[in-house]
Amino acid sequence: MNSLDEIFDSITDSPIFKDREKLLPDYIPERLVHREQELTRLAQTLAVALRGERPNNIFIYGLTGTGKTAAVKLVTRKLSDRASTRGVRLYPVYINVRQRDTPYRVMSDIAETIGLRIPFTGLATSEVFRRFMAKAKRLRGIMVIVLDEIDFLVKKHGDDILYKLLRANEELENFKISIVGITNSISFVENLDPRVKSSLGEEEIVFSPYNAQQLNDILSERASLAFKDGVLDDDVIPLCAALAAREHGDARRALDLLRVAGEIAERQGDRKVTSRHVMAARIEIERDRVVEIVRTLPMHGKLVLAAVTAMTRGGKNKTTTGEVYDYYRKLVARLGIEEVTFRRVSGIIGELDMLGIIRTRTISRGRYGKTRYIELASSYKPIIDVLAEDSSLEYIARNLEEVINASENSRSL
Numbered sequence: 572m573n574s575l576d577e578i579f580d581s582i583t584d585s586p587i588f589k590d591r592e593k594l595l596p597d598y599i600p601e602r603l604v605h606r607e608q609e610l611t612r613l614a615q616t617l618a619v620a621l622r623g624e625r626p627n628n629i630f631i632y633g634l635t636g637t638g639k640t641a642a643v644k645l646v647t648r649k650l651s652d653r654a655s656t657r658g659v660r661l662y663p664v665y666i667n668v669r670q671r672d673t674p675y676r677v678m679s680d681i682a683e684t685i686g687l688r689i690p691f692t693g694l695a696t697s698e699v700f701r702r703f704m705a706k707a708k709r710l711r712g713i714m715v716i717v718l719d720e721i722d723f724l725v726k727k728h729g730d731d732i733l734y735k736l737l738r739a740n741e742e743l744e745n746f747k748i749s750i751v752g753i754t755n756s757i758s759f760v761e762n763l764d765p766r767v768k769s770s771l772g773e774e775e776i777v778f779s780p781y782n783a784q785q786l787n788d789i790l791s792e793r794a795s796l797a798f799k800d801g802v803l804d805d806d807v808i809p810l811c812a813a814l815a816a817r818e819h820g821d822a823r824r825a826l827d828l829l830r831v832a833g834e835i836a837e838r839q840g841d842r843k844v845t846s847r848h849v850m851a852a853r854i855e856i857e858r859d860r861v862v863e864i865v866r867t868l869p870m871h872g873k874l875v876l877a878a879v880t881a882m883t884r885g886g887k888n889k890t891t892t893g894e895v896y897d898y899y900r901k902l903v904a905r906l907g908i909e910e911v912t913f914r915r916v917s918g919i920i921g922e923l924d925m926l927g928i929i930r931t932r933t934i935s936r937g938r939y940g941k942t943r944y945i946e947l948a949s950s951y952k953p954i955i956d957v958l959a960e961d962s963s964l965e966y967i968a969r970n971l972e973e974v975i976n977a978s979e980n981s982r983s984l
């Protein structure tokens with residue numbers, strides 16, 4: 572019993588954190604440094620809602636972790652506060668369409684914002700839309716619909732629902748809809764249907780990546796809310812900022828590094844967070860990312876990755892699609908399952924590259940054609956651990972370990 576008390580006692584007083592939640596990804600800070608221009612444009616565009624006019628639709632593009640979601644949530648929250656003090660009828664709705672990943676769910680959220688009750692299933696999406704329009708026609712007010720990570724919706728389900736929503740104003744009189752679309756996918760921007768693009772992009776705001784100095788400022792601001800005074804070594808924030816800046820200026824990444832560094836220090840019973848904790852945090856985060864990706868791969872994705880791991884000897888060499896395919900076939904034969912074609916394996920290699928777990932580079936070899944070289948982009952250890960979680964793949968995982976160890980031993984000879 573005593574030890575339980577000790578655990579609970581030690582939890583109540585963290586020597587490191589004052590308020591750890593201030594570093595969590597979904598916390599929206601009151602101030603966003605280095606986003607003054609973007610916030611101003613957003614606010615100016617949406618502010619006309621306060622005098623009953625429809626704001627222009629806004630299309631927001633920027634790489635991951637550049638503050639798009641935080642900025643839009645901050646501005647729409649302030650806008651709704653203002654609307655209620657002024658007695659303006661504003662209906663804001665924020666939908667992350669990666670989480671609410673069908674047109675039905677998106678339409679339900681929108682319809683429920685004006686007080687309709689939509690069952691979980693059982694209706695056609697077009698029926699939900701019809702009910703929404705029928706009620707909207709009888710209302711007065713402005714609806715601001717934020718569709719975050721909008722590429723997920725369109726990629727999976729086409730742009731039908733988006734198109735309908737963009738056109739809805741034509742049928743409405745006293746109720747007006749404006750749409751804020753957010754994405755970090757450049758290919759989405761390039762492939763968007765021109766008619767959707769022109770109406771969604773009445774205003775376009777681009778969020779550029781942060782540089783190391785800006786990340787430094789962002790982290791300092793958040794650190795003062797989250798950490799106790801004096802627990803951060805001077806080089807901790809600059810190091811987190813520099814590491815994240817190297818990877819395209821992702822503030823989420825920088826904040827994660829800082830938070831996990833603090834958690835590691837706390838776990839280890841240290842009173843100060845140092846650069847050593849940051850380096851450990853980096854490894855832990857990378858490991859978690861790899862584990863997450865590998866776990867969700869389908870069977871043949873796992874096998875192709877296993878083949879890449881084997882043929883690169885755990886990441887020390889490069890390999891080719893042909894070699895990977897041959898090894899993959901051996902694995903499939905051993906498991907006694909049906910194999911996929913060379914073409915499909917080649918496609919899976921491309922997908923693993925997109926997920927960032929391997930790297931490929933195509934090199935032209937003159938009249939011998941082109942060769943695609945494949946490398947592992949991460950440490951092999953978490954890959955093997957995750958493969959071993961699946962009982963049918965455990966044997967393969969152990970085998971991989973042997974292949975890699977053998978190559979290590981032959982090196983040291």
Ligand SMILES: Nc1ncnc2c1ncn2[C@@H]1O[C@H](COP(=O)(O)OP(=O)(O)OP(=O)(O)O)[C@@H](O)[C@H]1O
Pocket residue numbers: 595596597598599600602603604605606633634635636637638639640641642754755789822823826
């Ligand atoms: N200028 C800033 N000041 C303070 N915190 C920031 C700033 N920009 C981003 N952040 C924080 O960084 C994290 C990532 O930001 P956000 O979620 O808004 O990124 P995003 O652009 O929406 O990325 P994604 O495209 O991956 O969704 C959040 O925790 C956010 O609060």
Ligand SMILES: [Mg+2]
Pocket residue numbers: 639640641719
């Ligand atoms: Mg976001």
